[in-house]
Amino acid sequence: MSGSFTAEPSGASTWPAPAKLNLMLRIVGRRPDGYHELQTVFQFIDRCDRLRFEVREDGLINRLAEVPGVAPEDDLTVRAALRLREATGCRLGANIRCEKQLPMGGGLGGGSSDAATTLVALNRLWATGLDEDALADLALPLGADVPVFVRGFAAWGEGVGERLVPVALPEPWYLVLSPPCSVSTRDVFMHPELTRDSAPATLADFVAGDVVNDCLSVVRREYAPVAAALDWLSGWGGGRLTGTGACVFAVFEDRADALRALEQCPPEMRPFVARGLNRSPLLAHMDTVS
Numbered sequence: 001m002s003g004s005f006t007a008e009p010s011g012a013s014t015w016p017a018p019a020k021l022n023l024m025l026r027i028v029g030r031r032p033d034g035y036h037e038l039q040t041v042f043q044f045i046d047r048c049d050r051l052r053f054e055v056r057e058d059g060l061i062n063r064l065a066e067v068p069g070v071a072p073e074d075d076l077t078v079r080a081a082l083r084l085r086e087a088t089g090c091r092l093g094a095n096i097r098c099e100k101q102l103p104m105g106g107g108l109g110g111g112s113s114d115a116a117t118t119l120v121a122l123n124r125l126w127a128t129g130l131d132e133d134a135l136a137d138l139a140l141p142l143g144a145d146v147p148v149f150v151r152g153f154a155a156w157g158e159g160v161g162e163r164l165v166p167v168a169l170p171e172p173w174y175l176v177l178s179p180p181c182s183v184s185t186r187d188v189f190m191h192p193e194l195t196r197d198s199a200p201a202t203l204a205d206f207v208a209g210d211v212v213n214d215c216l217s218v219v220r221r222e223y224a225p226v227a228a229a230l231d232w233l234s235g236w237g238g239g240r241l242t243g244t245g246a247c248v249f250a251v252f253e254d255r256a257d258a259l260r261a262l263e264q265c266p267p268e269m270r271p272f273v274a275r276g277l278n279r280s281p282l283l284a285h286m287d288t289v290s
């Protein structure tokens with residue numbers, strides 16, 4: 001997959017921003033600032049937004065493609081670029097073109113991944129020389145999910161998802177359904193009936209099959225298209241919610257079985273099949289440009 005993200009003769013280069021799945025998500029408490037303490041397992045999938053960067057000598061950060069509903073100054077790619085420039089004192093700028101493939105508000109972390117890819121790519125293209133820890137520190141204020149995309153390894157996550165321990169997981173095939181609605185992470189975390197006091201679990205519990213997502217019952221109740229997608233997946237071994245949704249997924253050992261289910265899935269659920277990855281396509285791409 002990384003072969004398609006090569007440097008281009010014009011001096012521009014195209015980089016992948018992969019999606020993630022939360023294979024489980026427990027809410028084990030709440031911090032004084034209102035953020036929720038989580039336990040989650042992140043794995044990447046080989047479905048990506050594509051970001052094209054061109055270095056500018058004049059210091060401007062220019063967004064070249066619209067992201068529907070997102071003003072340039074709110075775009076996480078632009079915010080990430082400005083943050084990196086401010087932190088390093090770099091005087092260069094960039095044209096950034098984001099080709100969205102990942103549904104927004106889907107729980108696939110597309111916006112967070114776009115931000116992480118921008119940090120990693122511009123750190124390289126601007127030669128600003130920050131190490132992985134420094135980039136992860138810059139990443140967190142952009143969103144709780146951004147650090148895992150910067151680090152690029154499937155992980156057990158705690159805190160708001162910033163305390164990350166790499167994990168080696170099976171890399172199955174997933175059938176992912178993207179029901180026709182957008183779920184606001186903020187609204188789910190504000191919901192009065194959200195479970196906020198789950199007993200902490202361990203990685204061993206997850207491996208033994210404890211794959212609860214504490215957002216599920218609230219999201220299922222509030223978003224009928226998500227409930228319909230979960231009901232459809234119940235015929236395929238059961239569905240899980242990623243993050244706060246709206247996307248749901250089922251797990252398959254064999255690609256052929258995932259494709260069979262894909263064929264039968266109603267198109268309005270915008271299904272696709274993707275491979276689970278413990279190492280992000282972003283890291284694979286970095287190997288090709290070093």
Ligand SMILES: C[C@@](CO)(OP(=O)(O)O)[C@H](O)COP(=O)(O)OP(=O)(O)OC[C@H]1O[C@@H](n2ccc(N)nc2=O)[C@H](O)[C@@H]1O
Binds near residue numbers: 038159160
């Ligand atoms: C739930 C998760 C699980 O991976 O994923 P998504 O479903 O969004 O993809 C993440 O923790 C989401 O991370 P991210 O999407 O970066 O969230 P942020 O922009 O930081 O937060 C959006 C809002 O959600 C609430 N929020 C977020 C994370 C958290 N641990 N507790 C919270 O209460 C806060 O109100 C915050 O203002």
Ligand SMILES: Nc1ncnc2c1ncn2[C@@H]1O[C@H](COP(=O)(O)OP(=O)(O)O)[C@@H](O)[C@H]1O
Binds near residue numbers: 076
């Ligand atoms: N480049 C971007 N791509 C997607 N969303 C962005 C971007 N920049 C800012 N956002 C905002 O981030 C929100 C969350 O996006 P996303 O990461 O795709 O969903 P989720 O957090 O549910 O996985 C979007 O609804 C949008 O308002």
